[in-house]
Amino acid sequence: MRATEPLRIDRVRNGLGLVANRAFAAGALITPLRGRVVSARSVWRWWDSDPRRAANCIRFDADRYLDPSGAWGEFANHGCRPNAAIMRERGRLVLRSLRLIRAGDEVLHDYSTLLGADDVWTMRCNCGARACRGRVRRFDRLPEPTLRRYRSRGAIPGFILRTATR
Numbered sequence: 703m704r705a706t707e708p709l710r711i712d713r714v715r716n717g718l719g720l721v722a723n724r725a726f727a728a729g730a731l732i733t734p735l736r737g738r739v740v741s742a743r744s745v746w747r748w749w750d751s752d753p754r755r756a757a758n759c760i761r762f763d764a765d766r767y768l769d770p771s772g773a774w775g776e777f778a779n780h781g782c783r784p785n786a787a788i789m790r791e792r793g794r795l796v797l798r799s800l801r802l803i804r805a806g807d808e809v810l811h812d813y814s815t816l817l818g819a820d821d822v823w824t825m826r827c828n829c830g831a832r833a834c835r836g837r838v839r840r841f842d843r844l845p846e847p848t849l850r851r852y853r854s855r856g857a858i859p860g861f862i863l864r865t866a867t868r
């Protein structure tokens with residue numbers, strides 16, 4: 703990995719994670735997330751054959767996921783008080799900072815912003831934030847102030863918001 707990369711994969715609180723190689727101002731683009739766009743059905747199959755791969759998949763739109771195997775997204779960890787978010791911009795997923803990130807900080811996003819009302823997956827959380835919710839659930843179960851804050855920053859993709867109304 704070249705020193706000019708925005709991120710590196712490093713040891714963090716919970717195994718491996720993404721660590722910033724330099725500072726990012728609030729709202730800055732950190733990196734596009736690369737990977738293979740796959741059907742929801744593929745991900746369901748992986749829950750049986752390769753659950754780790756399935757768990758790493760990131761929702762891409764109403765019925766597809768990004769399989770980030772071998773790319774940054776595979777190591778993007780959850781935090782209940784994240785410093786970044788995964789957003790959908792011009793047909794791709796990008797990692798964007800929500801506040802100042804310093805070189806050496808782990809870059810965390812809130813998995814709930816990518817869990818639609820039709821997603822059933824949940825995860826026990828050990829992120830260490832004082833406001834840790836204990837369990838990661840779909841976005842519409844977020845505490846109201848958190849949901850409002852994320853929405854005001856565009857941190858919840860439209861295709862996720864729409865799962866609550868259809």
Ligand SMILES: [Zn+2]
Pocket residue numbers: 781782783827828829830831833834835836
């Ligand atoms: Zn947490």
